[in-house]
């Protein structure tokens with residue numbers, strides 16, 4: 710009797726192990742197309758398995774991608790694996806996962822009906838250079854909502870008087886270095902308008918752009934300025950000309966050099 714029970718248990722255990730092996734193999738055969746990451750800045754949002762940020766495009770309607778041609782050169786559709794099935798990893802609501810067939814034929818992964826994209830300039834995992842770009846691309850929360858802003862506790866921690874000093878430095882740097890191309894009031898000249906321009910709210914983007922410029926497009930690098938000057942001019946732009954995005958601190962510039 711005991712012997713029989715033992716045999717049955719052993720059989721059960723063996724079955725479970727075979728099951729587990731199949732499960733593990735199945736996992737290997739269909740790696741997740743996307744999963745989630747958590748950062749102090751944006752909380753939890755969708756990323757590729759290797760950590761590249763995923764974005765939704767506000768112009769996509771009815772689950773169909775409107776990002777084609779030139780747009781698709783910068784925003785790379787997240788395609789379902791060879792099986793054409795979208796597979797999500799841990800932390801993702803499986804019931805929101807789907808696919809859409811692109812005009813160019815690929816099967817793109819959707820989440821909550823939003824086709825997902827990576828951004829060409831997020832060359833390293835963990836960067837969020839595409840966040841809020843043009844007010845049209847946003848990181849995506851696990852509930853499939855666009856993440857519009859940084860978490861409140863990530864707004865720069867700075868005293869009123871330090872903020873005033875930073876802005877004063879920034880105003881002088883702007884007048885001496887930026888106004889010639891972006892206009893005295895950020896209205897734009899040979900450079901684009903910085904007034905009412907949501908792109909300046911994207912910390913990764915603006916720090917990178919001011920440090921390194923975009924020489925092919927006529928924006929020179931400003932690496933030669935010190936951290937206080939760069940943080941100052943960015944803070945000045947972010948809190949002037951109709952923009953309201955708060956300070957960027959010298960330490961934030963320093964870590965991005």
Ligand code: HEC
Nearest residue numbers: 886887890899900901908915919923926927928929931942
């Ligand atoms: C010689 C002209 C020139 C100067 C000087 C200059 N910029 Fe620019 N800037 C440009 C051009 C041209 C672009 C557009 C580049 C591109 O295609 O992204 C640009 C883009 C930008 C952008 C991105 C705007 C957007 O909508 O994409 C920001 C932010 C910016 N500049 C900030 C500054 C700041 C701050 C300074 C001063 C420290 C500065 N620029 C000095 C020419 C200039």
